[in-house]
Amino acid sequence: MDLANTLKPVKGEDALATVAQLRDFLAGHRGPGTAGPGSTAGAPCPAPRSRLDSTDLAEVRAVRETVRAVLEGAASDPAGTAALINDGLRRSRATLVLRNEHDRWWTEAVSDTDRCAAHLATATLSALASVIAARGPSRLGVCAGQACRGTFVDLSRNGSKQFCTSTCAHRASVAAYRSRSRHRERRAPESG
Numbered sequence: 001m002d003l004a005n006t007l008k009p010v011k012g013e014d015a016l017a018t019v020a021q022l023r024d025f026l027a028g029h030r031g032p033g034t035a036g037p038g039s040t041a042g043a044p045c046p047a048p049r050s051r052l053d054s055t056d057l058a059e060v061r062a063v064r065e066t067v068r069a070v071l072e073g074a075a076s077d078p079a080g081t082a083a084l085i086n087d088g089l090r091r092s093r094a095t096l097v098l099r100n101e102h103d104r105w106w107t108e109a110v111s112d113t114d115r116c117a118a119h120l121a122t123a124t125l126s127a128l129a130s131v132i133a134a135r136g137p138s139r140l141g142v143c144a145g146q147a148c149r150g151t152f153v154d155l156s157r158n159g160s161k162q163f164c165t166s167t168c169a170h171r172a173s174v175a176a177y178r179s180r181s182r183h184r185e186r187r188a189p190e191s192g
């Protein structure tokens, strides 16, 4: 979600436009099994951040396109979305591994390459696939807020999420209230 939302299509803002921004993004999103500070070992990125270059940036931006397409299309076109996810996982050479730590067991998809973008694609697409498998494709969506194309994953109990953030939800409820008030004001002279 964070990867998808580095792009704000309506405002035309892009927080993933430079290699420095890519480094910052990855610094804030280190995956499980990661070594100490400054390292990007483990998901989502195997290479040291200092070695990332414009090719990595272009590849990660392409992954973001796929992730956005998945989040935007899952509810309306689940079959097409599944094909996108499967194709993305295949191209990033995702494989499943079984992990164990302190009596806890879990499975994790990892990429069999040294490309940063492939690790990011594996981590994000496998996570979205898990949400769809567990809760259905309609749990992925685009914010209903005006002038916002932010995306969200709805993990709420009843699956009623419509907005990317509480800010957008609040803005929409204020706008709806104002619109109702205006409507009442216009009607008042005629009816009374």
Ligand SMILES: [Zn+2]
Residues within 6 Å of the ligand: 143, 144, 145, 148, 149, 150, 163, 164, 165, 168
């Ligand atoms: Zn929003």
